[in-house]
Amino acid sequence: MGRTLTFKIFRYNPNKDNDSPQVESYQMEETQRLNVFTALNTLRETQASDLMFDFVCRAGICGSCGMMINGRPTLACRTLTSDLPETIELYPLPFFKLLGDLSVDTGIWFREMAEKVESWIHTQEEFDPQATEERMDNDIANKIYEAERCIECGCCLAGCATVQVYPDFLGAAGLNRIGRLMNDPRDQRGDQEWFELVSTESGVFGCIGMMACDDVCPKDLPLLEVFSYIRRKLSKIELSK
Amino acid sequence: MPINTELYPEEETHHNQASDAYQKAKKALRDERISGFTGVFLALFMWGHMLFVSSILTGEQTFNFIADLFEHTWLAQITIILITIVFFVHFVTASRKIPRGLRDRKKIIKLGKSIKGSKNRWNQEITSDIRLRNHSETILWIWQVRSGMAILILGSIHLFIVGTDILQRSLGGAGITALESTGRVGSGLWLLYVALLICVEFHAGVGLYRFAVKWWIGKQLPLVGKVTRRKTHLVEQFILIFFIIIGIVTLAVLAGLIDPPLESLMADVLGNSI
Amino acid sequence: MSKIITTDVLVIGAGLAGERAAIASASKGLNVIILSLVPPRRSHSSAAQGGMQASLGNSAKGKGDNPTIHWLDTVKGSDWGADQEVVRIFADNAPIAMREMAHYGVPWNRVEGGPRDVYIKGKKTTIVEDDEKEGLITARDFGGTAKWRTCYTADGTGHTVLYTMDNLVVQHGITVHDRMEAIRLIHHDGKCLGAVVRSLRDGEIMAYMSKSTVIATGGYGRIYGESTNAIINEGSGSWLALQTGVVPLANMEAVQFHPTGIVPTDILVTEGCRGDGGLLLDVDEYRFMPDYEPEKQELASRDVVSRRMKEHMLKGKGVQSPYGEHLWLDLRHLGEEHLKTKLREVYDICMHFIGVNPIKEFIPVRPTQHYSMGGIRVNKDGHAYNMEGLFALGEVSCWDLHGFNRLGGNSLAETVVAGMVVGEKIAKYASKASLVADVGLAEEFTKTEKDKIARLFNNRNGENVYKLRNEIASLLTTHVHIFRFGEGLEKAVDCLKNIVKRTENVQVKTKVLGMNPELSSALRLEGMAKQALLIAEGALRRTESRGAHSREDYPDRDDANWLSRTLARWPDPKEDPIFTYEPVGVLDLPPGDRGYGGGQQISIKETIEEYNANVDIVQKAEGRLDPSEPTGSRLPKERWKEVQ
Ligand SMILES: Cc1cc2nc3c(=O)[nH]c(=O)nc-3n(C[C@H](O)[C@H](O)[C@H](O)COP(=O)(O)OP(=O)(O)OC[C@H]3O[C@@H](n4cnc5c(N)ncnc54)[C@H](O)[C@@H]3O)c2cc1C
Numbered sequence A: 001m002g003r004t005l006t007f008k009i010f011r012y013n014p015n016k017d018n019d020s021p022q023v024e025s026y027q028m029e030e031t032q033r034l035n036v037f038t039a040l041n042t043l044r045e046t047q048a049s050d051l052m053f054d055f056v057c058r059a060g061i062c063g064s065c066g067m068m069i070n071g072r073p074t075l076a077c078r079t080l081t082s083d084l085p086e087t088i089e090l091y092p093l094p095f096f097k098l099l100g101d102l103s104v105d106t107g108i109w110f111r112e113m114a115e116k117v118e119s120w121i122h123t124q125e126e127f128d129p130q131a132t133e134e135r136m137d138n139d140i141a142n143k144i145y146e147a148e149r150c151i152e153c154g155c156c157l158a159g160c161a162t163v164q165v166y167p168d169f170l171g172a173a174g175l176n177r178i179g180r181l182m183n184d185p186r187d188q189r190g191d192q193e194w195f196e197l198v199s200t201e202s203g204v205f206g207c208i209g210m211m212a213c214d215d216v217c218p219k220d221l222p223l224l225e226v227f228s229y230i231r232r233k234l235s236k237i238e239l240s241k
Numbered sequence B: 001m002p003i004n005t006e007l008y009p010e011e012e013t014h015h016n017q018a019s020d021a022y023q024k025a026k027k028a029l030r031d032e033r034i035s036g037f038t039g040v041f042l043a044l045f046m047w048g049h050m051l052f053v054s055s056i057l058t059g060e061q062t063f064n065f066i067a068d069l070f071e072h073t074w075l076a077q078i079t080i081i082l083i084t085i086v087f088f089v090h091f092v093t094a095s096r097k098i099p100r101g102l103r104d105r106k107k108i109i110k111l112g113k114s115i116k117g118s119k120n121r122w123n124q125e126i127t128s129d130i131r132l133r134n135h136s137e138t139i140l141w142i143w144q145v146r147s148g149m150a151i152l153i154l155g156s157i158h159l160f161i162v163g164t165d166i167l168q169r170s171l172g173g174a175g176i177t178a179l180e181s182t183g184r185v186g187s188g189l190w191l192l193y194v195a196l197l198i199c200v201e202f203h204a205g206v207g208l209y210r211f212a213v214k215w216w217i218g219k220q221l222p223l224v225g226k227v228t229r230r231k232t233h234l235v236e237q238f239i240l241i242f243f244i245i246i247g248i249v250t251l252a253v254l255a256g257l258i259d260p261p262l263e264s265l266m267a268d269v270l271g272n273s274i
Numbered sequence C: 001m002s003k004i005i006t007t008d009v010l011v012i013g014a015g016l017a018g019e020r021a022a023i024a025s026a027s028k029g030l031n032v033i034i035l036s037l038v039p040p041r042r043s044h045s046s047a048a049q050g051g052m053q054a055s056l057g058n059s060a061k062g063k064g065d066n067p068t069i070h071w072l073d074t075v076k077g078s079d080w081g082a083d084q085e086v087v088r089i090f091a092d093n094a095p096i097a098m099r100e101m102a103h104y105g106v107p108w109n110r111v112e113g114g115p116r117d118v119y120i121k122g123k124k125t126t127i128v129e130d131d132e133k134e135g136l137i138t139a140r141d142f143g144g145t146a147k148w149r150t151c152y153t154a155d156g157t158g159h160t161v162l163y164t165m166d167n168l169v170v171q172h173g174i175t176v177h178d179r180m181e182a183i184r185l186i187h188h189d190g191k192c193l194g195a196v197v198r199s200l201r202d203g204e205i206m207a208y209m210s211k212s213t214v215i216a217t218g219g220y221g222r223i224y225g226e227s228t229n230a231i232i233n234e235g236s237g238s239w240l241a242l243q244t245g246v247v248p249l250a251n252m253e254a255v256q257f258h259p260t261g262i263v264p265t266d267i268l269v270t271e272g273c274r275g276d277g278g279l280l281l282d283v284d285e286y287r288f289m290p291d292y293e294p295e296k297q298e299l300a301s302r303d304v305v306s307r308r309m310k311e312h313m314l315k316g317k318g319v320q321s322p323y324g325e326h327l328w329l330d331l332r333h334l335g336e337e338h339l340k341t342k343l344r345e346v347y348d349i350c351m352h353f354i355g356v357n358p359i360k361e362f363i364p365v366r367p368t369q370h371y372s373m374g375g376i377r378v379n380k381d382g383h384a385y386n387m388e389g390l391f392a393l394g395e396v397s398c399w400d401l402h403g404f405n406r407l408g409g410n411s412l413a414e415t416v417v418a419g420m421v422v423g424e425k426i427a428k429y430a431s432k433a434s435l436v437a438d439v440g441l442a443e444e445f446t447k448t449e450k451d452k453i454a455r456l457f458n459n460r461n462g463e464n465v466y467k468l469r470n471e472i473a474s475l476l477t478t479h480v481h482i483f484r485f486g487e488g489l490e491k492a493v494d495c496l497k498n499i500v501k502r503t504e505n506v507q508v509k510t511k512v513l514g515m516n517p518e519l520s521s522a523l524r525l526e527g528m529a530k531q532a533l534l535i536a537e538g539a540l541r542r543t544e545s546r547g548a549h550s551r552e553d554y555p556d557r558d559d560a561n562w563l564s565r566t567l568a569r570w571p572d573p574k575e576d577p578i579f580t581y582e583p584v585g586v587l588d589l590p591p592g593d594r595g596y597g598g599g600q601q602i603s604i605k606e607t608i609e610e611y612n613a614n615v616d617i618v619q620k621a622e623g624r625l626d627p628s629e630p631t632g633s634r635l636p637k638e639r640w641k642e643v644q
């Protein structure tokens, strides 16, 4: 305790004429149990009223607050300053469109991704309000949930060198979504449809195994396991044809 | 009340085998398989190759004996053609992932250098959630590309040299012999070989690690149990160090810096019969 | 000229309620646009963990459950403040909504046949699940219910349901404009024609014109500052309605507090902590709950525990910290294994957010604002009072399913059920209505807003936005919290009236139009101040204790005078707001004892029949539009007698 923290924050407002990117320093006394969410809000209220950043849930569940903290893409709301050195560098996530300072536009990318992978259950069956629900094994439900936990924070994309160079690549979050749907017995897409969707250079073969996604994912999703599952499955589909 | 799901009409979900999308997907899978399997094949070959070259450790006789055996049975001739082909096929397919533009390559390098603090779950006790270090796998990939390029050049030269040897033998010349090899290495080519050795072992080591992670991680295997990054990484490092040490010692023998350390052992075993 | 965008249905809010309603309209072929402050999946619905109630009756402890029992629990839980007909619609449709979400992809946890161990009131008990039910949607226990009824997906229910819903939105190709804030409704002659919208990307002010407009903007918890709510829950949706001057906000004083928000981040740690044997301690590490509630101790109902904690802190037994006073939650005795498996989420939250290891340390907690029962008053169809073409649903509305106390798991369920039921009505309305794209009107409304921004920029030596906002929060937290005293409330009302005036003189220092956080806050400030006043004044006027509204000076529930719903309007922005009252709705279950929470009741004066006869007349006089079905048509009365 009792440290004085120095925040070096990337500042740039594209909506302001003649603004150019720069890094500004702010100082602040560290308090007990301080996290970057509280710190940034305090900075905004006391020193930089125009500082732009995104928080929604501030509880690590909505995925709004991904940013580069000392070079690591992670959730600001669940990063304690006590885990960091005295100098804290904050940058917006790379890859996404910059809206201003630390705020980036993740929403558009994820919506497009959802459209590309047709991220809904494909079924021909109509919902019957009177019928009891289809049964499902609880193990399968848990397995689906494991992949469904992705909060679309974008950290995996910010950390992946491949996706920065090939923007068409669906990235870890996209592949994870596909893995989730492939595992769902309610989705009636057949082998061939999956094959065409994901056995591509923008699908799973766009991934060259940088593994940063797996390292930075704040939800600890087993991303690499999902990819290898998809690869093996594709192989099986192709061989069985 | 029910939600209309008929937005996506039949045609869109019905494809036939020959559709463009399917063919494209098949090609992508094929490319990935080829680059992966040629890489693994080359790596396995290098193990065998190392076994052969390091036979010099037990003395020139063994080396000459094996060389002669392979050339005699035409195995060497077949192998060198095969390997040359595989070598270039791997080069072509694997390098499809290397960004063409310089700017893109710079981007990857920049990111590789700047992404820090991977949490590195797989080899870290929970002392602190955040440990700042460069992200090794991204950097390893950059070096994989660089080493691959080096191999392309150095390996081609080497293939040309030994290729001519073998060709000479087929035309009635001496072929590969310990004498020739030591002569070459000793006369300065050792520089090339040290570089090639390090590049190849590094490239193959990281390549195998990546390959295992790409296709098998999370899978339950007999004996090893669940394949994890931690385990594959350990295996990779072991192989890497093991082969570099053998290779260096072998090169030292070939360059005439030290005597074959296992010669006496060999002599004991064979009872001076050769 | 400002840009004008037209559509059939304009949905403001992309949480569960808004998205489900949008889907209902889109599947009827209507053109829908959804607006949201944030990308849809970041809406606060995603933060709900516990689950949603529906009487499927599949789990062993939910056997024999049916909508009527669900109805009974909810009406009692509301302390008879709910509209009992609406509760019936809700309880009837909840199972359908759960199954529908299952059909579209929610990975609900399922029944696994055979015996399993659970903790009930801290004791390990074995229950045996029915093999026949294997694979059907299972349920867990929540407070205030007779059966285990809360459907869930691990501890991420809101997340999975919202993601599934948003996938449907994508499937239907519904346009979503995110980072767009509705700041004013466009209306004329009691008819809503759309909204003035400010882009949070580049600050552009536009008009959206629509046949029907739907407000589904969630709660207003952040007016309190300390809240478990997302920080975007600043009541900007209810403010839209209040601004019209004619649409009433109902029961704004009915605010729920959760006993265990952690300090300083106010993140919720689940009731399960205490359910599993967690203890509340004071500054002397003394366990105080048994002194207040010898019977139920830590496990009394939410409002009761919150009240006792506050009472104890007022006695000076709180722990002081830079972030204010708090108490301790002790889970250490539960052991490492239990904490890392059964209460994994709690463990993670403590470790990540406040750096406290609950295996070895106490968790700092305090009662924290959690839910707003009140909101935009609507009829059974979700149609706002006094304003044709304006609908509201979800937490922002007062459909009145929750009365003065909401049961855990009922609000998430409300969003999808209302989305289904009200969504249908919205679609029906929009199919018949015609679009009035009155350019002049749009221009007039957008101009007012632009002028307002100019004024905020031009004010000299004005008030600081953040300071004023903190003042509002601290007034509410001090005087309009769990315990309310007449004196404190009067003080709060006075101060808030003053603050409302001061909001006019706010000065925005950053003079950029784009994504200007200071300006965004400044624009919301008037609404926050005015709603804070409604909360405080509503609480001051209501001289009784009902559900979460607890007056120390009036501890009894007074059905003789207060079996009513508060309606607050603000016709003239420069004058004071107007308060009126209407009957809660047609009574079926006569007012009685909730069976928990303590307190006395003062009986209703007239007979139930007399009370009921009055409902329609008064509600209509208050501006209720006629619902599309005759009142009561879905309600087989007195069914509850069969299960009592
Ligand atoms: C921590 C926590 C846990 C909870 N757990 C449970 C639980 O277990 N069970 C349960 O039943 N309930 C729970 N609740 C309550 C429940 O989550 C909410 O009541 C419910 O999600 C509200 O949904 P909604 O669709 O009405 O609003 P929200 O999900 O809050 O969505 C509001 C939407 O409106 C948008 N918006 C707001 N203002 C504007 C504007 N001016 N212009 C444009 N868009 C706007 C926002 O961007 C957002 O998209 C919990 C609440 C909290 C705080």
Ligand code: HEM
Binding pocket: A208, A209, B035, B036, B037, B038, B039, B040, B041, B042, B043, B046, B087, B088, B090, B091, B094, B095, B097, B098, B144, B145, B147, B148, B149, B151, B152, B155, B200, B203, B204, B206, B207, B208, B210, B211, B214
């Ligand atoms: C001609 C020179 C070479 C070049 C340019 C080259 C390049 C590459 C590149 C860029 C990759 C990464 C591909 C990917 O991640 O998808 C790769 C992978 C690999 N390489 Fe090479 N390489 C060369 C020679 C070799 C040799 C000689 C070996 C064997 C010793 C080898 C073994 C491997 C292996 C095992 C992989 C992993 C394959 C995978 O991950 O799918 N490579 N190579």
Ligand code: HEM
Binding pocket: B049, B053, B054, B076, B079, B080, B081, B083, B087, B151, B155, B158, B159, B161, B162, B176, B180, B181, B182, B184, B185, B193, B196, B197, B200, B246, B247, B248, B250, B251
């Ligand atoms: C069939 C094909 C090959 C044959 C017959 C062959 C043969 C030999 C021989 C005889 C030597 C001893 C040195 C010399 O005589 O120059 C040698 C060394 C070496 N070769 Fe090859 N080689 C083949 C392919 C390759 C390939 C494809 C590579 C990698 C790209 C490679 C890498 C090396 C290295 C690194 C050494 C040095 C070994 C050491 O460090 O001990 N070789 N090879």
Ligand code: SF4
Binding pocket: A149, A150, A151, A152, A153, A154, A155, A156, A157, A172, A173, A176, A216, A217, A218, A219, A220, A221, A223
């Ligand atoms: S996979 Fe992980 S890192 Fe990527 S978006 Fe989802 S939660 Fe974030």
Ligand code: F3S
Binding pocket: A159, A160, A161, A162, A163, A171, A172, A206, A207, A208, A209, A210, A211, A212, A213, A214
């Ligand atoms: S970092 Fe990128 S390359 Fe693959 S393993 Fe992860 S997606």
Ligand code: FES
Binding pocket: A054, A055, A056, A057, A058, A059, A060, A061, A062, A063, A064, A065, A066, A075, A076, A077, A078
């Ligand atoms: S603010 Fe929601 S994850 Fe950080």
